[in-house]
Amino acid sequence: MSGPAPGKASLPASLVLVGAGKMGGALLEGWLADGLPGARVAVIDPSPAPAMAELCAAHGVALNPASPAEPEALVLAIKPQGLEAAAAALAPLVGPETLVVSVLAGKTIADLKTRLPRARAVVRAMPNLPASIRRGATGAAASPETREEQRRTAHALLAGVGLVEWLEGEELIDAVTAVSGSGPAYVFLLAEALAAAGVAAGLPAEVAGRLARQTVAGAGELLGQSPEEAATLRRNVTSPGGTTAAALGVLMAADGLEPLMRDAVAAAKRRAEELAG
Structure with a gap:
């Protein structure tokens, strides 16, 4: 069950x-x-x-x-x-x-x-x-x-x-390992990548790092406390034609974050199966 x-x-x-x-x-x-x-x-x-x-x-x-x-x-x-x-x-x-x-x-x-x-x-x-x-x-x-x-x-x-x-x-434990077991590392990498993107956009490294860290931590806390689905929260902060929509156009493209995450989880699951075998 x-x-x-x-x-x-x-x-x-x-x-x-x-x-x-x-x-x-x-x-x-x-x-x-x-x-x-x-x-x-x-x-x-x-x-x-x-x-x-x-x-x-x-x-x-x-x-x-x-x-x-x-x-x-x-x-x-x-x-x-x-x-x-x-x-x-x-x-x-x-x-x-x-x-x-x-x-x-x-x-x-x-x-x-x-x-x-x-x-x-x-x-x-x-x-x-x-x-x-x-x-x-x-x-x-x-x-x-x-x-x-x-x-x-x-x-x-x-x-x-x-x-x-x-x-x-x-048999589903390996999928759990790939999603939530390894998942915190994916989130930490997101914070790293967001900070690096901030530096590329012109922010000082220390400022970009603090902003990225707090953004990921704050969004995670909001997701944890809100009864809304993640997709609903995403839509709530996305104004049509605005800056967030422009960024999501890249992240949600056919070769964007979703297929990349799917491949990453599949790789982690395969490795979990190898280690358990």
Whole structure:
């Protein structure tokens, strides 16, 4: 099923977070902000940043406990290349009733089940960089054994850092990677290109950079807060025969931004498929 998980989502009674780097740390901060008691959480990370250690201590989160109990949910947020080395220690923590949520790029549900043999309910998710400020966009897919209440729990965990979209099947994760996973880089490039165009038009580099940065950030915030579609917002700021219309005539030409973006997303999707294979 696509779209948000139905029904009321609830955070788990016990949770182990494996990996407390940028993404894992963002998730933990989101859960704590959403009211998850720190006493329900254990964090496994051999080299936590000082700020993460302080956060755990301040909220009563167990950091690297000697023998954590089998949790209701286990969230994998380590680097994908670290899964093989960590799997032996993690496998005993995962029982047939444990929900496993993975944000490891390129690691399929089958990969995870191979390394965590007792796992049945597995959710593979692809968040993006703005999760670090709780403005992320995440695509998620669940194994067939995942029960509806476990999907709701996974939704609550992932929603701690932003929007969650449920996918019909895991095969769509590569498309999510190409659109929203890599998408922030496309937006940052737009800001770079807009600033460079401003310099070419005669603006000082510092002025062009600040104007471009704030324009992209402000337009993104407006898009996030407005109920209108992106196309409607675009039309709202485009006067017939005006300056914006002149620029859009270039960007919306047959060889303009849309086919270029389509090719870029297709290239990212192909690479995601290669890496997962």
